[in-house]
Amino acid sequence: MSNESILRQEILERVKEIYRLRKEEEKFNPGKTKVNYSGRVFDEKEMIAVVDSVIDFWLTLGINGRKFCEDFKNYLGVKYCLVTNSGSSSNLAAISALCSPIINNPMIAGDEVITTAxxxxxxxxxxxxNRLIPIFIDIEEDTYNIDASKIEGAITSKTRAIVFAHTLGNPAEMDKIMKIAKKYNLYVVEDTCDALDSYYDGKKCGTFGDFSTYSFYAAHHMTMGEGGAICTNSLELYRAALSIRDWGRACYCQTGEANPMGACRHRFDFKFGDLPEGYDHKYVYNNIGYNLKPLDIQCAMGIEQLKKLPKFTEARKNNFKVLYECFKKYEDRFILPRVLPKADPSWFAIPITVREDAGFSKRDFVTYLESKLIETRMLFAGNILKQPGYKDIECRIVGELKNTDQVLERTFFLGVYPGLTKEKLEYMVSCIDEYFKK
Ligand SMILES: Cc1ncc(COP(=O)(O)O)c(C=O)c1O
Structure with missing residues (x-):
């Protein structure tokens, strides 16, 4: 072994030891230790993978990025995967790719996209x-997903796409949505950031539409700290998303490609528009892009996390069940989440809506839980049209947004992440029960 290999081995052994020491110190003290709604769940393998990658010091996308994409697309069963630096970046690149001049039938400014507020x-x-017009329809009260029965009523000659998330991991009604998309030739983007490993009709969420997007932020089903991915089965859409992710450039050779002529060996062989003959393809921009790439170090962590996904899913499902059973006792006070007959969710969290006549408000209940150090969260923006930053956006609303408003007023969620131990769940249940004994 070389001196460097010996040193590296020593460092990685020490990392393992640090993990073990920290783990020994972990202790749950009910009422004193905070019960987080989510968090990183990892062991020494992720720490070692990250430190190993740091020692390599390649830094930018490379061997780990390529391996993660291979693993992720194999897991999903899709043809193409791109890593990004966040779920938000994934959505940005996916929608922008659908507006890219390099695809066959791009959306253009003023086109309409059906979505939810x-x-x-x-x-x-x-x-x-992207200067598209969002057309808002309501969600279902208890699945919290886009109400597929309202999509057709919102379609006009300008409608080009349906964009929605599988809310908190609960699969949307994909058969109905895809049928409508096919009938009207609409693009479908599945925001799968909260629904990794959820299934609809035996098929993974994220494998139905033109694009699916993922977040690997620390709160999500698996994490890279920050990070994301975009998946598609279309080579054309993949290349557009890749270009948008990578500054808008035309070249799709891998970053750091060793061959000076690029993987294609044609770097200096093209003529593009008004550019001089043979202008370096690496510096030809056929999209107005961004830089949305993650570090290779993040992907090293992702590779290890993906291996743990089946166990994470199992834990999420079990934890959801415990909390669902608890709230079921108080169904006269709360609206419980509903799962469609063909859906098999890997829950991101458990959404709960306080009934109008519960005798207490959402604020009362979440304040109580927080006082017990149980973290609660709002169902994101609620009705985003009521958020200060969105007051003046150009949009159209079709029908009432009654259930959307209800979420704003009366819905919150609790965590179900794999870090919730039996002790923590028991504490949560006992605090919820205590509220109703008073
Ligand atoms: C449905 C949904 N989409 C997108 C995102 C954005 O992901 P990121 O935080 O990685 O940007 C989130 C974040 O939690 C999300 O819940």
Whole structure:
């Protein structure tokens, strides 16, 4: 072994030891230790993978990025995967790719996109940023998903796409949505940031539409700290998204490609528009792009996290069940989440809506839980049209947004992440029960 290999081995052994020491110190003290709604769940393998990658010091996308994409697309069963630096960036690149001049049938400014106002902001933002017009329809009260029965009523000659998230991991009604998309020739973007490993009709969420997007932020089903991915089965859409992710450039050789002529060996062989003959393809820009790439170090972590996904899913499902059973006792006070007959969710969290006549408000209940150090969260923006930044956006609303408003007023969510141990769940249940004993 070389001196460097020996040193590296020593460092990685020490990292393992640090993980073990920290783990030993972890202790849950009910009422004193905060019960987070989510968090990183990892062991020494992620820490070692990250440190190993740091020691390599390649830094930018390379061997780990390529491996993660291979693993992720194999897991999903799709043809193309791109890593990004966030779920938000993934949505931005996906929607922008559908407006790219290099695809066959791009959306153009003024085209309409059907979506929901009960949303995470960066599911909606790329629609606005690409000068498309969001058309808002309501969600279902208890699945919290886009109400597929309302889509057709919102379609006009300008409608080009349906963009939605599988809310908190609960699969949307994909058969109905895809049928409508096919009938009217609409693009479908599945924001799968909260629904990794959820299934609809035996098929993974994120494998139905033209694009699916993922977030690997620390709160999500698996994490790279920050990070994301875009998946598609279309080579044309993949290349457009790749270009948008990588500054808008035309070349699709891998970053750091060793061959000076590029993987294609034709770097200096093209003529593009008004550019001089043979202008370096690496510096030809056929899209107005961004730089949305993650570091290779993040992907090293992602490779290890993906291996743990089946266990994470199992834990999420079990934890959801415990909290669902608890709230079920108080169904006269709360609206419980509903799952469609063909859906098999890997829950991001458990959404709960306080009934109008519950005798207490959402604010009362979440304040109580927070006082017990149980973290609660709002269902993202609620009705985003009521958020200060969105007051003046150009949009159209079709029908009432009654359920969307209800989320704003009366819905919150609790975590179900794999870091919730049996002790923590028991504490949560006992605090919820205590509220109703008073
Ligand atoms: C549905 C949905 N879409 C997009 C995002 C954005 O992901 P990121 O935080 O990685 O930008 C989130 C974030 O939690 C989300 O919940």
């Amino acid at each position: 009960m949303t995470f902001p960066t599911t909606l933002n790329p629609i606005i940023q």
